[in-house]
Every structure is written in structure tokens, then in C-alpha cells.
Amino acid sequence: MMKKAKVEDHSNLERDLHTQAIINTDMVAYEKYINEKNTRLRYESELRELRSEIEVLKSLLLNK
Numbered sequence: 272m273m274k275k276a277k278v279e280d281h282s283n284l285e286r287d288l289h290t291q292a293i294i295n296t297d298m299v300a301y302e303k304y305i306n307e308k309n310t311r312l313r314y315e316s317e318l319r320e321l322r323s324e325i326e327v328l329k330s331l332l333l334n335k
Contacts, residue, residue: 275294278284283297295301 274288275285276288278286278293283295283300285294285296286292287294
């Protein structure tokens with residue numbers, strides 16, 4: 272099991288004493304980040320689909 276130590280003056284940060292890595296333990300902030308990331312990925316996917324559909328429509332119009 273990892274041994275951890277609190278980071279002074281930062282209630283949501285801990286240091287892994289084996290690797291010296293700083294770990295953020297704020298689960299609310301993590302969940303917010305994940306939700307924002309998923310929203311952004313859905314938006315980007317929808318945008319790619321719309322661009323693809325526009326290209327199809329353009330090609331149909333130009334080939335008449």
C-alpha cells in the first residue's frame with residue numbers, strides 16, 4: 272500500500288512517499304473535470320458528424 276503524507280497548506284493534496292508524486296484527492300473536482308471532458312468530447316464528435324454531413328450535402332449539390 273502507498274504511504275502518503277499531507278502537503279502543507281493544501282488540504283486536497285498528498286505526496287506519495289515512494290514516488291514523490293503529488294496526488295490530488297479532491298473527488299468533486301475530479302468528477303467535474305471528467306464531466307466537462309465528456310461534454311467536450313460529445314460536442315467535438317457531434318461537430319465532426321455535422322461537418323461530414325455538410326460535405327455530403329455539398330457534393331450532392333455540386334454533382335447535379
